Amino acid sequence: MITKEITDQNMLVATEYVHSVYESVVARNPQEFEFHQAVKEILDSLIPVIAAHPKYRENSLLEQLVEPERVITFKVPWVDDQGKVQVNRGFRVQFNSAIGPYKGGLRFHPSVYAGIVKFLGFEQIFKNALTGLPIGGGKGGSDFDPKGKSDMEVMRFTQSFMTELYKYIGSDADVPAGDIGVGAREIGYMFGQYKRLTSSHESGVLTGKGLQYGGSLARKEATGFGCVYFVDEMLKSKDLSFEGSTVVVSGSGNVSIYAIQKAQELGAKVVACSDSGGYIYDPEGINLETVKYLKEVERLRISEYVKEHPHATYTEGCEGIWSIPCDIALPCATQNEIDEHSAILLVKNGVKAIGEGANMPSTLDAIDIFHEHGVLFGPAKAANAGGVAVSALEMSQNSMRLSWSFEEVDTRLQEIMRNIYSSSVEAAEQYGCSGNLVAGANIAGFLKVADAMLAHGIV
Numbered sequence: 001m002i003t004k005e006i007t008d009q010n011m012l013v014a015t016e017y018v019h020s021v022y023e024s025v026v027a028r029n030p031q032e033f034e035f036h037q038a039v040k041e042i043l044d045s046l047i048p049v050i051a052a053h054p055k056y057r058e059n060s061l062l063e064q065l066v067e068p069e070r071v072i073t074f075k076v077p078w079v080d081d082q083g084k085v086q087v088n089r090g091f092r093v094q095f096n097s098a099i100g101p102y103k104g105g106l107r108f109h110p111s112v113y114a115g116i117v118k119f120l121g122f123e124q125i126f127k128n129a130l131t132g133l134p135i136g137g138g139k140g141g142s143d144f145d146p147k148g149k150s151d152m153e154v155m156r157f158t159q160s161f162m163t164e165l166y167k168y169i170g171s172d173a174d175v176p177a178g179d180i181g182v183g184a185r186e187i188g189y190m191f192g193q194y195k196r197l198t199s200s201h202e203s204g205v206l207t208g209k210g211l212q213y214g215g216s217l218a219r220k221e222a223t224g225f226g227c228v229y230f231v232d233e234m235l236k237s238k239d240l241s242f243e244g245s246t247v248v249v250s251g252s253g254n255v256s257i258y259a260i261q262k263a264q265e266l267g268a269k270v271v272a273c274s275d276s277g278g279y280i281y282d283p284e285g286i287n288l289e290t291v292k293y294l295k296e297v298e299r300l301r302i303s304e305y306v307k308e309h310p311h312a313t314y315t316e317g318c319e320g321i322w323s324i325p326c327d328i329a330l331p332c333a334t335q336n337e338i339d340e341h342s343a344i345l346l347v348k349n350g351v352k353a354i355g356e357g358a359n360m361p362s363t364l365d366a367i368d369i370f371h372e373h374g375v376l377f378g379p380a381k382a383a384n385a386g387g388v389a390v391s392a393l394e395m396s397q398n399s400m401r402l403s404w405s406f407e408e409v410d411t412r413l414q415e416i417m418r419n420i421y422s423s424s425v426e427a428a429e430q431y432g433c434s435g436n437l438v439a440g441a442n443i444a445g446f447l448k449v450a451d452a453m454l455a456h457g458i459v
Helices: 008-028 033-045 047-052 054-058 061-065 114-130 151-168 184-198 219-236 254-265 288-297 302-308 319-323 340-348 364-372 386-400 406-430 437-456
Strands: 070-079 085-096 102-108 136-142 174-178 246-249 269-274 278-281 313-316 328-330 353-355 376-378
Touching (some): 008 061, 047 054, 047 437, 070 114, 085 102, 102 114, 114 386, 174 386, 246 254, 254 269, 278 302, 302 313, 340 364, 376 437
Parallel strands (some): 102 136
16 A cells, blocks of 8 residues: 555645645636536545655646646527527537547537536546546537427537537547537537538547447447446445346436446336436336437427326426435436435435446535445446447547447446446555545546656646
8 A cells, every 4th residue: 555655744745735736726717616626526536646656746747637738619600490690609628638639528508618618528537547548538518408409400500519619629639429418419410510521531530420420339328338337346346236226317318328228137126217307206117118218219308207107206306316215326417416415315215326427416525425424436437437438439440440249349348347446446445545436536547647648748
């Protein structure tokens, strides 16, 4: 254990250094609260690493790490179906390219602003490093809301968005993918516009593509499946399993649907899921085919579920979903959906494991409560990494002009998630925080990126 060799003086110096970097981030990025939260969680984990390796402090590694390499903001004008010109704002944060081209999704949601995109991009640095694949961290999106928009409106918006974004991306530079509000439809429109603007069929410039034009089998399942694979590793470490467990999954988008599917395949009973309007509770177990039809085919609200399954109940608002007793909770909706109050309810009702399928869905206070009560906790940058891992595998297939089978991609995904779990456990043990996968994942991701940055010099 490295921490046995660290002096009290080194710990004091490292603590002061980390706190000064965090205070600088808050001062230089006012009102960007999600970004502050993401930075604090990671930097606090790194104190023993900085104490053990002064070279990171001496080279101002953290100051370099918390500053994006590039931030791009642009207007996105488009015409709605009534002929009125609308204007949204687009973002792309190219955060860190030390180990590969920028890689990270695009989020279309009214809540998107600079702080959201920077928090997502910062998290992506470490998540991508954990996969073991050569991809850097980036993120982007717009405050455009695709809900309630026609296909033609979405097409006009995405074409306008890509008309600006295409200048900054490329298969060896920056490779966006989907996130909240960006699925196969949006990726297809953006790829078509990129192809039109560049006069080239550069398959590797976007991931999450349709199978007809360079997409990968198992990509849409990857984040949800990967989250369950990671949680399964945590459970096995304590002689537990999904078999016979009761599971609550928030959200009903891509991540949630395929987390439900894999949990059910492993023998769990999933009793609840949600969307932005509210949540359904089905004590007999969620009928996944109904959820898929509502969300993937008809694009309807989850409240419609009870019309097909009247024994189930629908409740307005999303917060109450965490009051449902469960053995395993998989927050797969959005950031900070589990706060201190929700964490207390989950613990009171006997939750054994949490797997973060969304990006940063638990507040720092909630995470503290889970750790205090011995709840197995899989942090997003580890448990949520399956999507970007298969995106990188999609890039590999595009480069080789090959297409792997579903089974081959899924096997690689399982191996990647096992490796992420193992490296997180080992890093936590090595730096004196055994069992804390938040710290372990942060440290393991940081060491890979930091050493690459040092090797590149001051650039």
